[in-house]
Amino acid sequence: MRSFGRRVPPWSAALAAYLLLAFLLFLPVWLPPGLRTVGGGGGDPFFSSWFIRWFPHAISHGWNPLFTTYLDYPDGVNLMWNGSIALPSVLLAPVTLTAGPMVAYNLLATLGPALSGWCAYLAISRYARNRLAAFFGGALYAFSPFMISQSLGHAHLTMAWAPPLALLLLDELFVRRRRSLWIGVALGALAATQLLTAEEVLAIVAVAAAVGLIVAGLLHRQAVWSRLQPALPALGLAAVVFLVVAAVPLGVQFFGPQRVHGPLQPSNYYVSDLLSFLLPTHAQMIAPAAVTRISDHLAGFGEQTAYLGLPLIALLALAIRRTWHLPVIRWAAIAGGALALLSLGDTLHVARADTHLPLPWALTSAIPLLHEILPVRFSLVVFLMVGLLVAVFVGETMVTAGWRPRLVGALAVGLSVAALFPAVPFLTSPLGAPGFFSRPSALHALSEGSVILVAPFAVVGTANAMYWQAEAGMWFRMPEGEAFVPSPYPLYPPPSATEFALVRLADGSVPLAAIDAGVASQIRDDLRRWHVQAIVVGPMPHRDQAVSLLSAVLGRAPSSGDGVDVWWDVPKTLAQIDPSSRSRPATTVVATGTVTPPSAW
Template structure:
């Protein structure tokens, strides 16, 4: 294996300028929410208020002597193990001053915006190790940080869009495994720290990063066994240091996750739903600007939901990348990036092939049977065995079987950005005149299908004034309040209200993974009726026997207050609790409150 020529170090002002440019683009993308960032949230859906709660809890917990990795302020009394719930504890700690000053909605918008810009920037820095073209690296970073993957998950999944560490992993692993210009202990120390930080930002990204690194190493060995063997001693020592550092940093979080309360066994979500449909690579969703209705009607048939339809690359960009790979196959970085990118795309297909929203019974690894046909150009057996092994790991391996296959496309976009930067560096930067215009036009045509739909989706999440005013102090601090709309797998608004109140109270409700078959707290008669009401379904008449049963539920849950906020079927919910509690509520600051209950 020959090393790629190392580009000259770039001036720091250029890197700073790139970061500023990415931040401006991110703010412009989400401008619809930034018009009123304390009441309008980027994206929407049930995950958004959940993450707003996640961002508020760690600082509150640390300031009040609670464990930031578990909480019974939701799903009281048993609570929730937050290490199983993508809670991003480090982000919550860093956000503490902003949370206290500007509130949870602003904090969520800030994280969602910075996530794209920072991810694009670290990708730009990583790509600069392989190209001389600043423009190429900047566009490559843009492809990663503003990819269809990022656009889709910005609807409410900051734990996977705050993806600035994977490109840093690439930089460190490149140094550790290939270049080896620094002492092994430095690379190992940095890798261990990065892994520890990623664990408490987003554990899923750490797990997928490990999988991608393992796949990449196997492919590298298949391509250049002698070169890898020559570097093995240095790399092994560095990895040992990294493992030791990570073990120290990760000991407490992992102990809480796997030995703490409310740990969640088994498979968390359907394995064959959130995957890449074969058509998704060439069919856009409504998240793209160039998405005619006849194509979005196809994408809307894909399994899962729009936040997980993330594989769109587009025919023009696929053709450009194929041209580059064929013409530059002799270059090690092109060969490696292409093979790893194809591997990740295949694994993102999930357990079985999906086509046009239909789930087949054909294992997705069968597409790897094409590798032997290309044995003259690539390590066919290594590719096939690696694909089958990765496929089995994602289906059968404990913990790893909880990874959603479609989310591997994040790393594929990093490789797409790298290959596109190499194309620009090879053909655009070294062209002049009409040829330069032609190449620039080709790049533009390849990128146009990835343009995001604008304005980006946003949701009004105005918090009732009650929760941010002094009136909320009528709820005893740390007491249990039952809040409507009831929070469960379909609804999490009350979690935002609790966060906005400064965690004034606990709730016997919440949305997240807990032991059991659903993302819901154990349902009582009270909670079941609340869900019926807020969904507009018929609910039983409040008879004396039902009233006594509900009062018993409230006693068993230690409920001292009931709050009904703005919601669908609000009048029905108020009438329901008025009948049960046989007293009228206090109406104040946009909510109905029954305080100081003794059910």
């Protein structure tokens, strides 16, 4: 057993441990696989599973995978503006094509924290006194509130291996003064792969690297400036490698069709509230209901990522106080504090109230694209600094301190782990595409690439149709989708009568009785403009009303089976509708699904 232990490299043991912890955290989605998804279904997980399925489909057909008309047909979607996960989609293609897109997504969600934590372990090992301390620091990063919260819907953001690996490479370049041009190649390749995995993480890394270099320059002015010039060749090569690899994706994003202009998200909304650092959320095991009623609304929907907790804050204070003499502690403490300050956004928020006190991030408002970073997501690199600080302190305490300081340190570490421990069992959601999509024999009666209108209409927060499309092997296109496109409303397609009617019927904001014949006529115009071949209504709220509306629009009832209602031969039906009917008295669809004159109201 001892000889076996000696033969196992520490880095491989650490990787295995992180993978095991991640697997245990997400265990419900693997018992058995394919029946549940990590996080809440219906929105971002479904979009990610759609992207994972789209990429191999596009490549197999020889299409540009970074642009699609399979959503928001006919205009399409520029996927580089929509959280492109191109690289994971390629790597996961064998899983996607054999086990399905949602199994591949769950694998992505499981691997993200584990691989990110392992990369943090590799970086922190440079500074911590022993491997156990480095492992704990990596675990703080891997299973931080940022990672746990983003796993609920943005699994690609947990593939955050670039921050620790960038720290490792920049340490090689500036601290250890390695002059190998391979460092430049590695930096450029790292940036390009992160671009194709989670573009926002790359932007966060760029800002964090700038902050780190500024802090290092302030602490060691002569040393940094004397080392900057020799490092320029490697940095220049990194830029060249990045541009060579990223030229096409960035070209599609900024010069391709359907590029987005203007802000993607509301300004100064997704920020860390001052209380966010102190109050646990539903993502933590220890989270009293009285507290979560406040904390769950502090940082914008789904972005409760900044929580540190009083035990960890006390541990950080203890670590900084006792090991301030170490240069890495001074650097990490100041850089981490600066990044936490950036996470607060343009102005300070306390208990969700905007104090209008200006903060440094407001200076980026004039910098194109940079201000698109959601400030609260700087908590990603804050937790990397936290992991580094704690690991160095734990390593120093284990080696140099007496039993009392060790006991105090162990108690602080234990309380910190308890405060941050994620809520288990982890939130998962059941899956289940109607048989019409999961066993698409009937669907294949249409030629591949035909346009189908699917209800519930896919918009922000309701991407069921996108998941069903992915389950059907991308057999058809849709005039809808949860995606950023040139539109007055984020994550909505350009306004249409069809979207207005179906979305508001589903959310109950407009009753069926309020939708008149004028809207029905506009829906028919939409169907013609979109070249819709068939209409499918699947499981959705107020399904009966959606079926009644579309039956009135087409003047006939659907065929039903395999969990859906279907209207085939839509172009033929539209051609049979008498155009002179527009001059006749208007009709209104009532809740029973019949069509009656307005005078009946």
